Amino acid sequence: MTGAEALAAPAPPTAPRRNESSASWRLIDRLGLAFAWFLGVIFCLITAALVLYLFVQGIRYLRPSLLVTNPTAGYNESQTGGFFDPLLDTVVIAVMSMAIAIPIGIAIAVWLSEFGRPSALARVVESTIEMLAGTPSILLALFGTLLFEAPWLGFLSRTSGGVVYGRSFFAAAAMLSLLALPLVVTSVREGLQAIPSHVREASYAVGKTKSATTRRVLLPAARPAVLTGSMLGLGRVIGDTAIVVLLLGNTLTNVPSGSVPILSMLRGTGSTLTSYIFYNAPTGDGDQPGKAYAAAFVLLLMVLALNLGVDRAGRRGRDLRWSS
Amino acid sequence: MVVGLVLAMFVFVLHEAWPSFAHNGLHWFGAGGNVDNQIDAIYTSGDNAARAVYTFHAWPLIWSTILIVGGAALIAFVCSLFVAVFIVEFAPEWMRAMLQPVVRLLAMVPSVVYGLLGVLVLVPFINNDLISAHSKASVSPIITLDGYSLLAAVVILAVMIAPLMIAIFVNGLRAVPRGWLEGSLALGINPWRTMWKVGVRTARPALFAGTVIANARGVGEAVMLSMVSGSVGFAPNPADGLAFIYEPSRPIAATIIDNVDQLTSPPMRHTLYALGAVLLFSAAMLSFAGWLAKQPLRRYGVLA
Numbered sequence: 239m240t241g242a243e244a245l246a247a248p249a250p251p252t253a254p255r256r257n258e259s260s261a262s263w264r265l266i267d268r269l270g271l272a273f274a275w276f277l278g279v280i281f282c283l284i285t286a287a288l289v290l291y292l293f294v295q296g297i298r299y300l301r302p303s304l305l306v307t308n309p310t311a312g313y314n315e316s317q318t319g320g321f322f323d324p325l326l327d328t329v330v331i332a333v334m335s336m337a338i339a340i341p342i343g344i345a346i347a348v349w350l351s352e353f354g355r356p357s358a359l360a361r362v363v364e365s366t367i368e369m370l371a372g373t374p375s376i377l378l379a380l381f382g383t384l385l386f387e388a389p390w391l392g393f394l395s396r397t398s399g400g401v402v403y404g405r406s407f408f409a410a411a412a413m414l415s416l417l418a419l420p421l422v423v424t425s426v427r428e429g430l431q432a433i434p435s436h437v438r439e440a441s442y443a444v445g446k447t448k449s450a451t452t453r454r455v456l457l458p459a460a461r462p463a464v465l466t467g468s469m470l471g472l473g474r475v476i477g478d479t480a481i482v483v484l485l486l487g488n489t490l491t492n493v494p495s496g497s498v499p500i501l502s503m504l505r506g507t508g509s510t511l512t513s514y515i516f517y518n519a520p521t522g523d524g525d526q527p528g529k530a531y532a533a534a535f536v537l538l539l540m541v542l543a544l545n546l547g548v549d550r551a552g553r554r555g556r557d558l559r560w561s562s
Numbered sequence: 563m564v565v566g567l568v569l570a571m572f573v574f575v576l577h578e579a580w581p582s583f584a585h586n587g588l589h590w591f592g593a594g595g596n597v598d599n600q601i602d603a604i605y606t607s608g609d610n611a612a613r614a615v616y617t618f619h620a621w622p623l624i625w626s627t628i629l630i631v632g633g634a635a636l637i638a639f640v641c642s643l644f645v646a647v648f649i650v651e652f653a654p655e656w657m658r659a660m661l662q663p664v665v666r667l668l669a670m671v672p673s674v675v676y677g678l679l680g681v682l683v684l685v686p687f688i689n690n691d692l693i694s695a696h697s698k699a700s701v702s703p704i705i706t707l708d709g710y711s712l713l714a715a716v717v718i719l720a721v722m723i724a725p726l727m728i729a730i731f732v733n734g735l736r737a738v739p740r741g742w743l744e745g746s747l748a749l750g751i752n753p754w755r756t757m758w759k760v761g762v763r764t765a766r767p768a769l770f771a772g773t774v775i776a777n778a779r780g781v782g783e784a785v786m787l788s789m790v791s792g793s794v795g796f797a798p799n800p801a802d803g804l805a806f807i808y809e810p811s812r813p814i815a816a817t818i819i820d821n822v823d824q825l826t827s828p829p830m831r832h833t834l835y836a837l838g839a840v841l842l843f844s845a846a847m848l849s850f851a852g853w854l855a856k857q858p859l860r861r862y863g864v865l866a
Binding site: 263 | 568570641645647649657661663664666672674675681683724752755775778779782783784785788789825834853
């Protein structure tokens with residue numbers, strides 16, 4: 239290479255040269271590397287196939303009218319209507335459960351990472367959160383059924399003759415928020431721990447109290463982490479089926495309970511996109527695969543949007559990286 | 563408050579489950595009779611509190627859970643380990659930039675969508691192209707093979723839990739101190755060997771923790787498995803040869819979600835909560851094991 243060429247070529251990045259030729263390796267090592275490549279490509283292919291297939295099927299079956307009509311019972315695709323109520327309920331449920339999960343999650347994360355006294359209690363809370371993350375959603379659903387059938391929580395759902403039905407938007411949202419909680423806590427905690435201690439000390443030095451520091455300095459700095467955590471949690475909330483099937487009543491359309499406009503809907507039952515898909519899959523009672531594909535397509539679009547959001551938030555978090 | 567809630571969950575579920583355990587003793591976990599018939603008998607006896615039936619032998623459901631989760635965890639573990647090593651050390655920049663969103667997306671796709679694709683794509687494929695008429699005939703006196711099978715459940719569950727494992731494995735491998743790897747490289751050992759002999763060994767606790775957490779997810783997966791596993795209370799029998807992997811079954815969590823509308827019958831309710839209690843216990847033990855496994859990492863100051 240002549241000097242002129244070297245100057246013309248862009249400076250190579252200073253990344254450590256990892257990928258030197260593997261030709262000198264033993265055969266078995268080269269086979270292993272090839273296998274790793276193969277699996278990596280397979281994973282991309284699986285995802286691409288999944289997304290593309292749902293896109294194709296979604297475009298085939300999705301009609302704008304599906305989005306604004308309600309499901310009805312019927313025997314073929316033209317009779318069963320659309321999924322306006324499930325779509326609406328998905329949004330309502332997502333908003334409600336995140337409204338519970340985000341404040342509690344942030345509070346727990348701040349307490350764990352900034353205060354954490356007594357430390358024994360902090361450790362218990364920490365492992366409880368970890369266990370909550372590992373608890374299957376079907377168990378939360380079973381527990382929720384027990385909890386919301388208790389008489390003193392009867393005002394949250396339909397009651398007939400003293401028997402509490404225990405299925406409502408409130409019940410489902412409360413349990414779904416438990417599903418999102420560990421993700422929010424973990425993410426916010428990581429965000430707070432990534433803030434170097436000199437930032438806190440600078441805040442103390444200008445006379446701010448600990449709580450003011452947390453509120454004014456640490457939480458704004460951890461905002462990308464809060465965003466990431468809530469979006470991951472949201473992903474789990476809109477993707478969960480078991481809790482919705484058990485606790486939202488799984489009725490085709492919204493069945494309000496009571497006469498107060500909004501409250502009656504929230505006390506009533508309904509279904510979300512996931513339970514709609516479950517119902518319309520060939521194994522469910524509805525058996526309308528076309529409708530299920532269309533709903534799955536809408537759901538996948540939501541998940542893709544969330545995924546993109548997580549990516550964005552992550553990038554913003556990286557831009558904010560503290561130079562120490 | 564959260565601690566109290568989780569404690570309350572244990573207490574409530576166990577309390578509700580107790581009658582079923584109490585009536586069956588250890589036979590609860592044993593084999594015997596047809597589970598589906600037992601479930602029917604329990605459900606219909608709910609009308610009459612005096613003659614409530616509790617006889618229940620959950621072995622086919624437990625066996626199905628073990629087979630499906632074990633199989634999926636095995637496949638997912640091998641794949642995830644290779645992919646994690648690949649992402650951390652060997653993938654070129656563009657490949658890494660592609661794999662990370664891919665893995666996150668796979669983890670975020672709702673299980674019901676996996677179930678739908680399984681039912682509409684994988685199950686017909688297995689039924690039409692993989693199962694030979696010979697294997698169908700060989701087990702036809704006992705069970706019909708129609709594509710809803712162990713194989714479908716294991717494959718889809720593996721795809722579902724692999725992203726979880728990959729995420730935790732990657733964190734673990736990234737946390738391996740750079741100097742340890744460079745020490746090995748300096749001795750002239752090639753990067754691939756180094757990664758496996760030093761990196762993977764150091765990250766062993768993270769590997770264990772990831773596997774265990776993914777298992778907990780798999781054990782609790784109800785919706786997808788209820789859709790593709792066939793939902794028959796049948797214990798697949800390895801003695802059937804190759805037809806074994808095509809046999810339908812139904813794991814514990816799927817049983818609960820299949821029978822939720824029977825919660826109104828008191829004995830059935832107790833039985834379902836007993837199944838839930840088994841799930842809760844195994845999930846709690848798995849996450850406890852995962853937590854224990856992370857402790858040695860912490861001692862080295864390696865935070866995963």
